[in-house]
Amino acid sequence: MKISRVAYIQGFNMSVEKINTVIVGAGQAGIAMSEHLAQMGVPHVVLERSRIAERWRSERWDSLVANGPAWHDRFPSLKFDNISQEAFPPKERMAQYFEDYAKMLDAPVRTGVEVHQVVRLLGRSGFKVVTSAGEFEADNVVAATGPFQKPSFPQIVPETTGLQQIHSSAYKNPQQLPAGGVLVVGAGASGTQIAEELRKSGREVYLSVGEHYRPPRAYRNRDYCWWLGALGLWDEVKIKPKKEHVAFAVSGYEGGKTVDFRRLAHMGITLVGITKSWDNGVLSFAEGLAENIAEGDKAYFDVLRDADAYIERNGLDLPPEPQAWELLPDPECLLHPLTQLDIAEAGITSIIWATGFKFDFSWLQVDAFDEKGLPFHKRGISAERGIYFLGLPNLVNRASSFIYGVWHDAKYIADHIALQNAYTNYVKS
Numbered sequence: 001m002k003i004s005r006v007a008y009i010q011g012f013n014m015s016v017e018k019i020n021t022v023i024v025g026a027g028q029a030g031i032a033m034s035e036h037l038a039q040m041g042v043p044h045v046v047l048e049r050s051r052i053a054e055r056w057r058s059e060r061w062d063s064l065v066a067n068g069p070a071w072h073d074r075f076p077s078l079k080f081d082n083i084s085q086e087a088f089p090p091k092e093r094m095a096q097y098f099e100d101y102a103k104m105l106d107a108p109v110r111t112g113v114e115v116h117q118v119v120r121l122l123g124r125s126g127f128k129v130v131t132s133a134g135e136f137e138a139d140n141v142v143a144a145t146g147p148f149q150k151p152s153f154p155q156i157v158p159e160t161t162g163l164q165q166i167h168s169s170a171y172k173n174p175q176q177l178p179a180g181g182v183l184v185v186g187a188g189a190s191g192t193q194i195a196e197e198l199r200k201s202g203r204e205v206y207l208s209v210g211e212h213y214r215p216p217r218a219y220r221n222r223d224y225c226w227w228l229g230a231l232g233l234w235d236e237v238k239i240k241p242k243k244e245h246v247a248f249a250v251s252g253y254e255g256g257k258t259v260d261f262r263r264l265a266h267m268g269i270t271l272v273g274i275t276k277s278w279d280n281g282v283l284s285f286a287e288g289l290a291e292n293i294a295e296g297d298k299a300y301f302d303v304l305r306d307a308d309a310y311i312e313r314n315g316l317d318l319p320p321e322p323q324a325w326e327l328l329p330d331p332e333c334l335l336h337p338l339t340q341l342d343i344a345e346a347g348i349t350s351i352i353w354a355t356g357f358k359f360d361f362s363w364l365q366v367d368a369f370d371e372k373g374l375p376f377h378k379r380g381i382s383a384e385r386g387i388y389f390l391g392l393p394n395l396v397n398r399a400s401s402f403i404y405g406v407w408h409d410a411k412y413i414a415d416h417i418a419l420q421n422a423y424t425n426y427v428k429s
Helices: 028-039 056-060 093-104 189-200 224-230 263-266 289-314 403-424
Strands: 019-022 042-050 107-111 113-121 127-131 134-143 164-167 179-186 205-208 270-272 273-277 282-285 340-342 347-351 386-391
Touching: 019 113, 019 403, 028 042, 028 403, 056 093, 107 224, 107 263, 127 282, 179 189, 189 205, 189 263, 224 289, 263 270, 263 289, 270 289, 340 386, 386 403
Parallel strands: 019 042, 019 134, 042 107, 134 386, 164 347, 179 205, 179 347, 205 270
Antiparallel strands: 113 127, 127 134, 273 282, 282 340
16 A cells, blocks of 8 residues: 655744654665555655665765675565676665665655654653654654664774774775775674775785674575575574674675685785784784684584585585585684784774774664663564664564565564554544
């Protein structure tokens, strides 16, 4: 069921606009949420401070591609066209996909509208939503701003050093950086791809590696996204102890290939441990580089073993891949890791912090957070009735912050909103 767009009231003294649900953010989470609310006949509006899928457009490096193939990193109702379903779509194509999807839905998206504040209304149900385009009153507010909200990196190296320091979200290409070597801090999907690109451009590159999860990109003619589904790893029904803030080292770079730190080292990238401290031009690195690489290897081989067992158990005819079990020789930087590095002597002029993001819900001034200031919720349904979260890591399971998972999470939340509306509108016969 399609719903009509809500009328936009212009003018300096614009009146308050009333709507059942306000969705904040028009990325993958917001568009998915809009689709499911529309199907349930729930009046809503999607507010986006910039353009649809803006982070794909302007907050990623030029050569970025999706981490999953086109057949997987999409919503069920629309396939990618003019691209192989096994390919990893470039970032511009990903942004276009979500724009096309919103047009297909006739989703009530309003771009260029920034949400400044959400507070509960006094003496009645609902929330006041203060935006750059006026005020709304909404029964429900869905925070669909995703997991990549505010760049986060430790204040280790003083700004007065003269080094260029940028977060990975501000990196575009090697030409952007001054001449000289580069230290990339963080060895997840972003850090490893950026380090490899910089090395191929002729730069001297150091890559600071911490704890990480390193799966195979593909195995026995199936992409890792397929194995995640087949082995139940998206759903994580078999609970295994997990550490927080472990980098996810997987990539679609150059057609998709397994992140292999030994390969990166053999192509000239110097691996170092976790960046620990700075003292008068010298960086110190924590011990444990070899142990972290070994833990990544263990996770990699666990997937291979589970995949082999699945193939045998289900009688699948998938070609063996013995070479996947082979590791390159340990490079010198892994056998004898650096514990310190004089930045000037090493010729390093830039540091790229690929250290992730933190939440920024300063605009959401409601009782929906725990004592640490993190969203307090169950499957996206917050402790504050009428406030919902969508697109956060592990909202429900491993898939929740990915395109595949956010669509299904949105369906659950939309169903809950529709049910709560039914309670509110109940009239005893």
